[in-house]
Amino acid sequence: MTAGGGNRPTVVVTRRLPAPVEERLAQEFAARLSGDDHPFTNAELQAGLRSADALLPTVSDRISAEVLAVEPLRARILANFGVGFNHIDVTAAKVRGLVVTNTPEVLTDDTADDAIMLMLMVARRGGEGERHVRSGAWTGWRPTHMLGTRVSGKTLGLIGMGRIGRAVARRAHHGFGMRVIFHDPFPPPADVVADVAAEAKATVEDVLREADFVSLHSPATPATHHLMNARRIALMKPTAFLINTARGDIVDEAALVTALKGKQIAGAALDVYEKEPQVTPDLLTMEQVVLLPHLGSATHETRVAMGMRAIDNLKAFFEGGAPRDRVA
């Protein structure tokens, strides 16, 4: 079966995708697009796996072992729209003979921009200030009004120094004159570290003790689940801020709430949540917290690029080649 031929592979797409991506999918495949963008149930995911050659899921679809136990299984590839694939049980996918691909690189810059935006918003009270103006409470400029924390020149601590962590480091160091420290069990090459004058730390704890801003850039794995637990959050300075654009369950949200309430840290800025899209209700009430709805890759440019990358992976697979972004 080849893409573009009369007998085109059938691809089930779980969510609405940007128009150029849906147009190309419709040209190259027998694409079953999402009309109404509703989240698929397990039964709908299984119906896709039973009836199509490929599934194109997104990071909000939970492709569990239970879902993958479907019989009969027709699909041969899960072409994920997103770089993170912790929502897919990759072990179960392998057992079922499914290839899994993701969409790295194309979202690096936008996600790094998102982390910088969160850092500035939480330090300079951007969200709080906007709420203040919109509510009509603002009475005018005054020297002591809504003072925040300076970002420029401070110490940024990166937990994870992969593609996105490095892009954040470049912005922070070259743009804001920040000192960069990091911990990564797989550190980047020396020239990358030198470019941002970064200092590698032997442990996560070493980063937490020194950083004014801690930004998380680890993948979500069993080893990083609740990496930021009560004990580690307590190591942060009382003046420090926690930024998370990686995955929600890297942070123990209940422990974060306790730390914020007890003023153990100055604030937090989150793009991702432990039980997404649910947000721990206490966080919604805290002015020292910035909350965004998983916007890391949310630009027109990147979402189109992610879709094209997923299509390229599907094409390579159905043409008998090796998909560029195979993760399983």
Ligand code: DGY
């Ligand atoms: C990803 O790709 O994993 C992001 O979280 C969503 O763009």
